[in-house]
Amino acid sequence: MQGDKSAYVHDVFSKIAKRYDTMNSVLSFQQHRLWRKYAMRQLPLTPASQVLDVAAGTGAWTFAIAKRLGPGGRVIGLDFTEAMLEVAEARRERFPFRDRVQFVHGDAMNLPFPDNTFDLCTIGFALRNMPSAEGCLREMARVVKPGGAVVSLELSKPEAAWFRRLYYFYFYRILPKIGELVVGDREPYAWLPESLIDFPDRKGLEEIFRRVGLRDVWSRPLTFGIAAFHIGWK
Numbered sequence: 001m002q003g004d005k006s007a008y009v010h011d012v013f014s015k016i017a018k019r020y021d022t023m024n025s026v027l028s029f030q031q032h033r034l035w036r037k038y039a040m041r042q043l044p045l046t047p048a049s050q051v052l053d054v055a056a057g058t059g060a061w062t063f064a065i066a067k068r069l070g071p072g073g074r075v076i077g078l079d080f081t082e083a084m085l086e087v088a089e090a091r092r093e094r095f096p097f098r099d100r101v102q103f104v105h106g107d108a109m110n111l112p113f114p115d116n117t118f119d120l121c122t123i124g125f126a127l128r129n130m131p132s133a134e135g136c137l138r139e140m141a142r143v144v145k146p147g148g149a150v151v152s153l154e155l156s157k158p159e160a161a162w163f164r165r166l167y168y169f170y171f172y173r174i175l176p177k178i179g180e181l182v183v184g185d186r187e188p189y190a191w192l193p194e195s196l197i198d199f200p201d202r203k204g205l206e207e208i209f210r211r212v213g214l215r216d217v218w219s220r221p222l223t224f225g226i227a228a229f230h231i232g233w234k
């Protein structure tokens with residue numbers, strides 16, 4: 001684990017694990033479901049794909065990927081917060097294709113897999129939480145096979161000034177208050193807007209994808225750029 005930011009993030013997700021899925025729907029007005037649906041449609045998956053979902057949390061994206069795989073396909077969800085993985089494991093036990101899914105405790109900054117292992121490596125709503133987005137993407141690119149893809153779905157910075165003003169008022173002022181009311185603790189949902197401040201905008205993140213050696217990189221803004229989808233190929 002690398003330094004203070006990781007320890008802080010681990011603490012935040014340990015506190016909110018049981019409410020994480022409900023809060024996502026409340027705070028994004030269900031938008032996150034549309035973003036995830038869009039992202040799923042873009043994923044280069046075959047029934048036999050071997051996939052790593054980094055910072056899988058409670059497994060929202062891991063299970064969506066598993067549904068698209070055949071009997072030979074596998075998806076591993078990796079996360080460093082035990083409480084998030086406990087929720088994911090409980091869901092796995094009820095999941096019809098559970099033999100295609102595995103959860104692993106590990107650090108996204110130092111992935112416990114050899115080079116060139118997976119066909120696809122995804123990260124959903126978590127690059128922002130890393131001590132270094134570039135370091136994490138470099139690790140993801142390392143474990144993907146040549147010809148494989150690295151994908152991120154993440155909150156981003158709205159591009160139109162009028163919308164940005166409106167959205168930032170909600171994101172920085174209202175959202176932490178709703179979070180505090182529901183979870184009974186100010187800290188976890190004060191972290192959400194804070195984590196975006198130093199994070200690159202959509203074009204900046206494209207550049208980082210290229211810097212770690214990925215090619216044919218492209219991205220799409222979602223809901224006026226509140227979120228963004230990025231993909232690059234090794």
Ligand SMILES: C[S@@+](CC[C@H](N)C(=O)[O-])C[C@H]1O[C@@H](n2cnc3c(N)ncnc32)[C@H](O)[C@@H]1O
Pocket residue numbers: 006009010013054055056057058059060061078079080081084106107108109123124125126129130
């Ligand atoms: C906002 S949640 C996203 C969960 C899931 N990907 C989703 O789409 O719902 C962020 C996750 O990143 C995990 N995380 C943050 N830093 C990590 C690290 N260095 N290594 C592994 N997991 C990490 C947290 O534990 C948390 O579960």
